[in-house]
Every structure is written in C-alpha cells, then in structure tokens.
Amino acid sequence: MNVNELNLRKILDSRTNYTVEAEINNEKASAPSGASTGTHEAKCFVPEHLNDIENLLTKLEGLDLTQKEFDQKLKELDGTDDFSRIGGAAIASSFAFKKASEFEHSNKFPLPLSNVIGGGEHGGNTSIQEFLVLPVNAESFPEAIETNRSIYQELKERYSRRIQGINDEGALITSMDDEQTLKALKKVAEKYDAAIGVDVAASEFYEDGKYKLTSLGIEHDAEGQLDFIEHLIEAFDLKFVEDPFDQEDFKMHAKLAKKFPDTLICGDDLFTTNKDRLSEGIENEACNSLIVKPNQIGTVSDAEETVELAKSNDYVPVISHRSGETCDATISDLALEWECPIIKAGIADIRIAKLNQLLRLWDEMENPELKSF
Ligand code: PGA
Numbered sequence: 001m002n003v004n005e006l007n008l009r010k011i012l013d014s015r016t017n018y019t020v021e022a023e024i025n026n027e028k029a030s031a032p033s034g035a036s037t038g039t040h041e042a043k044c045f046v047p048e049h050l051n052d053i054e055n056l057l058t059k060l061e062g063l064d065l066t067q068k069e070f071d072q073k074l075k076e077l078d079g080t081d082d083f084s085r086i087g088g089a090a091i092a093s094s095f096a097f098k099k100a101s102e103f104e105h106s107n108k109f110p111l112p113l114s115n116v117i118g119g120g121e122h123g124g125n126t127s128i129q130e131f132l133v134l135p136v137n138a139e140s141f142p143e144a145i146e147t148n149r150s151i152y153q154e155l156k157e158r159y160s161r162r163i164q165g166i167n168d169e170g171a172l173i174t175s176m177d178d179e180q181t182l183k184a185l186k187k188v189a190e191k192y193d194a195a196i197g198v199d200v201a202a203s204e205f206y207e208d209g210k211y212k213l214t215s216l217g218i219e220h221d222a223e224g225q226l227d228f229i230e231h232l233i234e235a236f237d238l239k240f241v242e243d244p245f246d247q248e249d250f251k252m253h254a255k256l257a258k259k260f261p262d263t264l265i266c267g268d269d270l271f272t273t274n275k276d277r278l279s280e281g282i283e284n285e286a287c288n289s290l291i292v293k294p295n296q297i298g299t300v301s302d303a304e305e306t307v308e309l310a311k312s313n314d315y316v317p318v319i320s321h322r323s324g325e326t327c328d329a330t331i332s333d334l335a336l337e338w339e340c341p342i343i344k345a346g347i348a349d350i351r352i353a354k355l356n357q358l359l360r361l362w363d364e365m366e367n368p369e370l371k372s373f
C-alpha cells in the first residue's frame with residue numbers, strides 16, 4: 001500500500017491519560033496502554049516531542065510498502081530494540097497502516113473472555129487482578145455476548161451491597177476477598193452455563209521470592225503459590241488461568257500446565273507477545289495458551305508472527321485489550337484475520353467498542369461461526 005499521508009496526534013484514553021493516535025490515508029488507530037505491564041514489553045508512551053516523531057515518520061510518505069516492510073521501517077526509524085524512541089507511535093502507526101490496507105476477515109469468530117470482577121493494579125480489593133467468564137456453550141457470538149452481559153448484570157444486582165464501584169477495565173470492585181469472589185462468580189456463571197477463569201497477574205505481588213496476597217493475608221514461596229493455584233483450579237473448576245507465577249518463572253508454569261491439561265494455562269507477562277519468549281516457553285512446556293497484545297511487541301507483523309508460532313505449537317492465542325484503552329477496535333478485526341479462538345476485551349465501559357465491532361461483523365458475515373479451541 002502507498003503511504004500518502006501520515007499524521008500523529010495526542011488523544012485521551014479511558015484513564016484520561018494521553019495516548020498516541022496515528023492517521024494514515026484517512027484511517028485512524030491508537031495505542032492502548034497497560035497498568036500491569038511485563039518487564040519485556042516494548043515501550044508504549046506518548047513521546048514528549050510528538051511533532052519531531054511525526055516529522056521522522058513522514059519519511060515513509062510516498063513509499064509503497066507491505067505491512068511487514070512498513071513495520072520494519074518503523075523499527076529502523078526508531079533505532080532501538082524496544083521502541084524507546086517513538087513509543088506508542090509504533091503500534092498506533094502499525095494499526096493505522098493495517099486498517100488503511102484492509103483486513104482479510106475469516107468467518108471464524110472468537111469467544112469473548114470478559115473481566116467481570118477485578119482488583120490488583122486495576123483497582124479493587126482482591127490480589128488476583130481479573131475474575132473472568134468464558135461462555136463456552138454459546139452457539140453464536142451474539143449469544144456469547146448475551147451470556148457475559150447477563151452474568152455481569154446479575155453480579156451487579158445480586159451482590160449490590162458488596163459492590164463499591166468499577167475499576168480501570170469496567171469490572172466490578174467488591175468488598176469480597178479472592179475466594180469469596182470466586183464462589184460468587186461460580187454460582188452465577190453456572191446459571192448461564194459459562195466457564196470461569198482468572199488473570200492472577202502474579203508478578204505484581206511477587207517480591208523477594210515471595211507471593212504476597214495481602215487481601216487473603218497469605219505470603220508464600222513458589223511451591224506455596226503452586227499449591228494455592230492448584231487449590232483454586234480444583235475448588236472452582238477454573239478453565240483459564242493467566243500469569244499464575246512470576247514473569248521469569250517458566251519452570252513453575254510448566255509444573256502447573258502438566259497437571260492441568262484441560263485448563264488454559266496462559267502466559268501474558270511471561271511472553272509479552274514476544275516470539276523469542278514464546279519459543280523459550282514452548283521449549284520448557286510452560287503453558288498451553290498465550291495472551292496476544294500487539295502493543296507489547298509494537299507492530300502488527302511481529303504480533304502476527306507470534307500468533308503463527310503459537311498456533312503451530314498448539315498454544316491457544318488469546319488476543320487482548322489493555323487496561324488503558326480507546327475506542328479503537330483493531331484487535332477485533334485482527335481476531336478474525338488471525339482466527340484467534342478467544343478475545344479478552346472486558347464487557348463494560350469503553351471496551352464495548354471491540355465487542356460491538358464483532359457484533360457488526362457477525363451480522364454482516366455470510367456463514368459466521370465460532371472458532372473452537
Ligand atoms: P494491563 O492488564 O493492560 O494493565 O497490563 C491486562 C492484563 O494483565 O491482562
């Protein structure tokens with residue numbers, strides 16, 4: 001595609017922070033941002049002198065490039081190995097280029113994995129960051145949305161006296177601790193025939209060799225954390241467990257994955273959408289699933305290579321939003337193009353942009369179907 005015009009600007013995100021929007025050939029896209037970021041992520045900040053970065057990237061105007069060539073040029077212009085110079089302008093521009101050159105949608109839709117109760121770095125009283133629902137028995141994308149929506153609304157009503165607000169991802173903040181939350185969630189999810197899971201985001205409370213779950217008054221080492229996670233999987237029949245251990249600990253993830261082959265043991269901070277990190281995980285048999293956040297690696301084509309590597313090794317790719325978001329729905333389109341069987345994109349507030357895009361695409365698609373995993 002020919003890059004006729006490229007512009008950058010600052011826009012607001014869901015935390016009322018600034019983020020970068022890129023516009024290429026009249027298509028706009030923006031950079032999301034994380035609060036519980038992994039150590040190995042590409043940098044995704046708003047450059048202080050955005051005009052200078054825009055001048056740098058306008059060198060690409062007039063060039064006829066493929067997505068991979070465009071992304072490669074972004075890396076060359078940045079000149080660092082983690083986008084330390086152009087920050088969020090990388091993923092915003094890469095997304096905008098992809099949108100301007102159009103998507104190749106398949107008819108395979110992802111299941112929505114929705115954060116309905118939250119804590120940790122996103123705000124809330126639990127040490128576990130996200131309590132999630134996965135509508136595994138839905139037969140269509142709209143039915144899957146209806147399941148997650150109903151669970152969210154019912155939790156809000158049934159536990160109204162224990163709900164204190166909503167957090168960064170639109171998930172409910174409750175006065176319940178982690179185990180009470182799982183008990184409540186299991187009860188409501190069962191009513192709607194949905195599976196449940198968690199994003200532990202354990203690196204956020206790992207310090208000096210100890211996992212410190214302050215909400216439960218628990219402090220233990222890696223073996224203690226393994227026992228605790230095993231207990232949660234068994235007691236609450238968890239089908240999805242993300243980042244149960246520290247982001248450098250491939251070995252403990254492997255122990256857990258070996259014991260629970262029917263639960264998705266998913267690496268987010270562990271892999272940071274990075275192909276080399278995923279290769280290390282595959283060698284160690286660390287997980288059976290990974291989170292795909294394109295801004296963790298900085299470009300669409302790098303994220304796509306990671307997805308391909310995951311698929312060829314039977315890892316389930318879960319494409320995901322960040323806690324800091326805009327109305328950009330690029331990941332919804334990418335979910336169809338890459339045939340990701342699951343999308344993690346919340347169920348409330350600004351997150352509906354991603355879900356509504358998939359509802360529209362479902363409506364427009366001939367013979368749409370849910371992708372199995
Ligand atoms: P983040 O959290 O976007 O704040 O990093 C989301 C997640 O950990 O999955």
Ligand code: ZN
Pocket residue numbers: 199201242243268269291
């Ligand atoms: Zn996560």
